[in-house]
Amino acid sequence: MTTRTVRHQTIEVAGVRVAYRESGPADAPVLLLLHGFPTSSHQFARLMDALGDTPYRLIAPDYPGFGRTEAPPAFTYTFDRLADVVEGFTDALGLDRFALYVFDYGAPVGLRVATRRPERVTGLIVQNGNAYEEGLSDAARAFAALRREVPGDEEKVRDLFSAEGVRFQYETGVADQTLVSPDGRALDLHYLGLPGRAEAQADLTFDYASNFTHYPAWQAWLRSAGIPVLVLWGAGDPFFTTAGAKAYLRDVPDAELHLFEGAGHFALETHLDRITPLIANALPHLTNASTAEAEVHRRG
Structure with missing residues (x-):
């Protein structure tokens, strides 16, 4: 296998210094990978x-409030604003066409971008990223029901950022927990501990319920977009159930669906060997790249 050269860069987007990792030829078909909570673009390092x-x-890219991205003190942490920054990021890099990989928080961020600029999106990979009411577990509904003005809810939110809370997200539903590297959650805890990060994450937690009102629009886009969709799902996810994965087939009947038993929320941690070939095989269709075009880039 050819080893990739991965570049770690930053770019200014409306006052936010967005950190991102990138590999591959500059003129090649693009896959934009959008991470979840409480991690960063680091979650895709092994996949890349x-x-x-x-x-x-x-x-x-890393969103504001995550990873190495630096946002100004006055930044407002909502999912609309995260989508604003990701949309501006694609403009800044000149990404006119790209496939999307959305995971967890990446789903509400990426689907906002997709419905704003549908002409740009050539294909979609969904990995444990919910867009359907039936995909929400009791834990996810409880998470979304937290309110800043309710006594005790702020403390419940902060528990999600604790070492035990982060470990719960990585290991729950995983059949073989020895496959989950502790390095990922250690890095997440480092970034969560930076000044202002806990407040930013609390703001996003309290804004999470805003995503539910967008579900009908995202589902309508899925029905009308006519793009290839690949759904990859850790079946042991404590937040997003397999019912949410199967629901994508209602709006995209020819979507390719794979459920991974023994995998949790972070399915890439334990099932990278099974997920990678599925993505590699689907990328020509997801990026709308011709065989000839792909071969040119393969040869360099």
Whole structure:
């Protein structure tokens, strides 16, 4: 397998210094990878290496409040604003066409971007990213029901950012927990501990319920977009159930669906070896790249 050269860069987007990792030829078809909570673009590091011999440009940004991205003190942490920054990021990099990989928080961020600029999106990979009411577990509904003005809810939110809370998200539903590297959650805890990060994450938690009102619009886009969709799902996810994965087939009947038993929320941690070839095989269709175009980039 060819080893990828991964570049770690930053770019200014409306006062936010967005950190991102990127690999592949600058003129190759693009896969934009959008991470979840409480992690960063680091969650895609192994996948980017595993896709090393595929002829595509892979780009994974950190949102404001996550990873190495730096936002000004006055930044408002809502999902609308995260989408604003990601949309501005695609403009800043000149990404006119791209496939989306959305995971967890990446789903409400990426689907906002997709419905704002549908002409840009060539394909969609969904990995444990919910867009349907029936996909919400009791834990997810309880998470979304938290309110800042309710006594005790702020403390419940802060528990999500604790070492035990982060570990719960990585290991719950995983059949073999020895496959989950502790390094990822250690890095997450480092970034969560930076000044202002806990407040930013609390703001996003309290804004999470705003995503539910967008579900009908996202589902309508899925029905009308006519793009290929690949759904990959850790079946043991404590937040987003397999019912949410199967619901995508209602709006995109020819979507490709794979449920991974023994995988939790972070399915890439334990099932990278099974997920990578599925993505590699789907990328020509997801990016709308011709065989000839892909071969040109493969040869460099």
